[in-house]
Amino acid sequence: MLVDFHIHTTASDGTLTPEQLVGEIEKHAIQYFAITDHDTIDGLKSLKEIPEGLLSVTGVEISAEFEKTLHILGYGFDLHDRGFNESLNELQDYRKGRNQQMLEKMSRFGMEITLEELIDEAGSDLVGRPHFANLMVRKGYVSSFQEAFDNYLKKGAPLYMDKKRFDPDKAIEIIHAAGGIAVMAHPYQTKLEGRDLEHLLKKLVSYGLDGIEVFYSQHTPLMIREYMGFASQYNLIATGGSDFHGANKPQIPLGVEVSEQDIQPFISFVCQRQRMHRG
Ligand code: AMP
Ligand code: ZN
Ligand code: FE
Ligand code: FE
Numbered sequence: 001m002l003v004d005f006h007i008h009t010t011a012s013d014g015t016l017t018p019e020q021l022v023g024e025i026e027k028h029a030i031q032y033f034a035i036t037d038h039d040t041i042d043g044l045k046s047l048k049e050i051p052e053g054l055l056s057v058t059g060v061e062i063s064a065e066f067e068k069t070l071h072i073l074g075y076g077f078d079l080h081d082r083g084f085n086e087s088l089n090e091l092q093d094y095r096k097g098r099n100q101q102m103l104e105k106m107s108r109f110g111m112e113i114t115l116e117e118l119i120d121e122a123g124s125d126l127v128g129r130p131h132f133a134n135l136m137v138r139k140g141y142v143s144s145f146q147e148a149f150d151n152y153l154k155k156g157a158p159l160y161m162d163k164k165r166f167d168p169d170k171a172i173e174i175i176h177a178a179g180g181i182a183v184m185a186h187p188y189q190t191k192l193e194g195r196d197l198e199h200l201l202k203k204l205v206s207y208g209l210d211g212i213e214v215f216y217s218q219h220t221p222l223m224i225r226e227y228m229g230f231a232s233q234y235n236l237i238a239t240g241g242s243d244f245h246g247a248n249k250p251q252i253p254l255g256v257e258v259s260e261q262d263i264q265p266f267i268s269f270v271c272q273r274q275r276m277h278r279g
Helices: 018-027 042-046 082-108 115-122 129-138 145-153 168-177 194-206 221-233 260-278
Strands: 002-007 032-035 059-063 071-075 181-184 211-216 237-241
Touching: 002 059, 002 071, 002 211, 002 237, 002 260, 018 032, 018 042, 059 168, 071 168, 071 211, 071 237, 071 260, 082 115, 082 168, 115 129, 129 145, 168 181, 168 194, 181 237, 194 221, 211 221, 211 260, 221 237, 237 260
Parallel strands: 002 032, 181 211, 211 237
Antiparallel strands: 059 071, 071 181
16 A cells, blocks of 8 residues: 655655645555654644545654764654644744745855745745755855755755754654654654664653654665564554655655555554544
8 A cells, every 4th residue: 555654845855835745645546644753743733634535644854963864753643732733833933044044154255145045945934955955056156956965964064054953852742742652763763773772762762752754765675674573673653654755756656565564553543633633
């Protein structure tokens, strides 16, 4: 069956609006999905109605503090939980300050970009580095998106600025406090494997981690086997998603193919939450 529990929209660094995305989900006959924007649930909130027959669950992808990449997905939380909204707003306020500082740095490099242009490019006031990169290309300051990152925007490059992240235990805690479950996203991006990955996983489990993203567009069959092993060993729910970003990552299509048996525990959770939401 086709599912997708890892999708970005214009609310973060994807290129489809939540409404356009729902259209694509229907077109691709994806049965279950979740929108998981970076550090925001604004996209979900803007979505008024989901067509009948489509099943979705609330989602978010929180960047956690870690030497490499560590993203925690949250699912099934209450969209209107006060504390959760306040925590995410904290991250966004910090990001807005960061954008301002990056613009000032750019002008010192002779690149003139305004905040309005950035917001226009992003389609919302949630601006990220890919939006800077697109504008730099369009204005002729660099010749490609990748050049923008390699010469200016990647970690350690002259325009790079760190962003605020929660520690992994805090990310898990705020998801739980809002009634959701916490899932480790794309484990391969930690650049850890075997015992080292297991060590990190154990730590996350001690913080209350509920699941692991086993099925993912960039995971090899070998990775999938390893992560599925961890899922059964540590009693974690296996999830799956593409990490679709629209035209910002054109190599990643929507949807991942999973067997019903493998995804069943997560689907059960989704259905249970769905009933709770309908009240
Ligand atoms: P931000 O949240 O503003 O730090 O932007 C993070 C996004 O920038 C990621 O989701 C990627 O899409 C993109 N990105 C980060 N590093 C690179 C890189 N070295 N090359 C291309 N894109 C990158
Ligand atoms: Zn992204
Ligand atoms: Fe991620
Ligand atoms: Fe993602």
